[in-house]
Amino acid sequence: MKILRQFCRIMIITLIGEVLHWVLPLPVPASIYGMAILFAGLVTGFIKLDQVKDAGKFLIEIMPVMFIPAGVGLMSSWGDLRPVLLPVSVITVVSLVAVMVVSGKVSQHVIRLENKTEAGSLLSMEDMAAEEEAEL
Amino acid sequence: MIASFCRTSAFAGVTLSLFAYWVGAALKRKTKLSFLNPLLISIAVTIVVLLTAHVSYDTYDAGAKYLSWFLTPATVCLAIPLYEQMKLLRNNWKAVATGICSGVLTSLLCVLVLSVLFGLSHETYVTLLPKSITTAIGMGVSEELGGNVTITVAVIVVTGVLGNILGEGLCRLFHIEEPIARGIALGSSSHAIGTAKAMEMGEVEGAMSSLSIAVAGILTVVGATVFSAVL
Numbered sequence: 001m002k003i004l005r006q007f008c009r010i011m012i013i014t015l016i017g018e019v020l021h022w023v024l025p026l027p028v029p030a031s032i033y034g035m036a037i038l039f040a041g042l043v044t045g046f047i048k049l050d051q052v053k054d055a056g057k058f059l060i061e062i063m064p065v066m067f068i069p070a071g072v073g074l075m076s077s078w079g080d081l082r083p084v085l086l087p088v089s090v091i092t093v094v095s096l097v098a099v100m101v102v103s104g105k106v107s108q109h110v111i112r113l114e115n116k117t118e119a120g121s122l123l124s125m126e127d128m129a130a131e132e133e134a135e136l
Numbered sequence: 137m138i139a140s141f142c143r144t145s146a147f148a149g150v151t152l153s154l155f156a157y158w159v160g161a162a163l164k165r166k167t168k169l170s171f172l173n174p175l176l177i178s179i180a181v182t183i184v185v186l187l188t189a190h191v192s193y194d195t196y197d198a199g200a201k202y203l204s205w206f207l208t209p210a211t212v213c214l215a216i217p218l219y220e221q222m223k224l225l226r227n228n229w230k231a232v233a234t235g236i237c238s239g240v241l242t243s244l245l246c247v248l249v250l251s252v253l254f255g256l257s258h259e260t261y262v263t264l265l266p267k268s269i270t271t272a273i274g275m276g277v278s279e280e281l282g283g284n285v286t287i288t289v290a291v292i293v294v295t296g297v298l299g300n301i302l303g304e305g306l307c308r309l310f311h312i313e314e315p316i317a318r319g320i321a322l323g324s325s326s327h328a329i330g331t332a333k334a335m336e337m338g339e340v341e342g343a344m345s346s347l348s349i350a351v352a353g354i355l356t357v358v359g360a361t362v363f364s365a366v367l
Binding site: 037072092 | 153154157174175178179182183186187193196197200201203204206207208209210211212213214215216217218219220222228230231232234235236238239242243246247250251254256260264267268270271272273276277280284286287289290291293294295296297298299300302303306307310312313314316317318320321322324325326328329331332335342346348349350353354357
């Protein structure tokens with residue numbers, strides 16, 4: 001019964017997301033509206049974590065298999081893809097690597113910059129040791 | 137008899153996909169080789185079997201669409217890990233915001249520069265602009281700008297699967313060690329399929345990657361519209 005109730009709450013939120021997608025003239029999909037609603041609900045305490053957690057974690061855990069049909073769908077888009085295969089493949093791989101490295105490096109840089117200013121001159125011995133190690 | 141049954145069965149395709157995923161996951165656990173990605177193995181095995189047995193994608197999808205159906209509620213649930221990491225998010229919002237913004241800008245610039253280099257048409261260019269974001273948003277962007285939606289979806293899926301396979305290795309190679317930064321990297325570059333990997337890497341990674349799907353998706357809607365006027 002617990003899982004059923006949790007799943008029902010998740011579906012109600014998904015449905016509200018779908019209604020918003022239908023009503024509002026924005027290019028935002030139902031899933032993103034739903035994600036925002038659930039997040040807002042959890043933050044305000046309107047929805048308790050225990051009321052969605054088990055079913056939600058289960059759905060997230062099995063999420064990879066939900067992408068299998070989309071991947072298999074590549075077999076039917078092959079005809080469209082073939083004439084532009086080389087440039088499209090290069091752009092796909094290059095931009096994937098570039099985006100991953102840039103976004104990861106930039107946020108890591110900001111995190112470490114903030115940690116440093118927060119810690120100020122009170123760098124712990126551990127950090128100094130770690131830094132020395134990195135320099136070597 | 138059996139062949140014609142398989143050609144029309146609604147369950148055979150999905151069962152095969154799930155079984156191939158299971159085998160892929162077991163292989164990976166045993167061998168610890170990162171290219172043995174269960175998602176990739178499952179997609180490849182399913183395509184090969186469908187092609188050799190002359191089963192159409194539509195027949196397969198008649199059963200498999202119920203797997204895809206769960207994507208929307210599952211994406212909604214990504215709010216749960218995000219909420220659990222709220223404190224971390226509040227303390228690091230600057231790093232999160234700059235990371236995602238720089239990722240979106242890099243994606244659009246990369247597509248622009250390479251499209252110019254390859255001399256691609258405007259149609260192909262706008263088809264590729266939303267390649268790093270989640271399918272549901274990316275399809276809309278491509279359609280709005282006059283792109284080929286079929287190619288957009290294919291490229292988005294390939295980007296996601298590649299991100300899922302290469303993500304962990306690339307983070308290690310480029311010394312992206314902070315869990316927050318690793319999550320942002322996965323989510324900004326390879327949307328929900330990358331997030332599935334980020335979830336396996338850790339709770340913080342998963343939460344930050346989830347947030348990146350939504351923020352990068354929405355920023356790209358605006359950014360792609362501006363960029364589409366350039367070429």
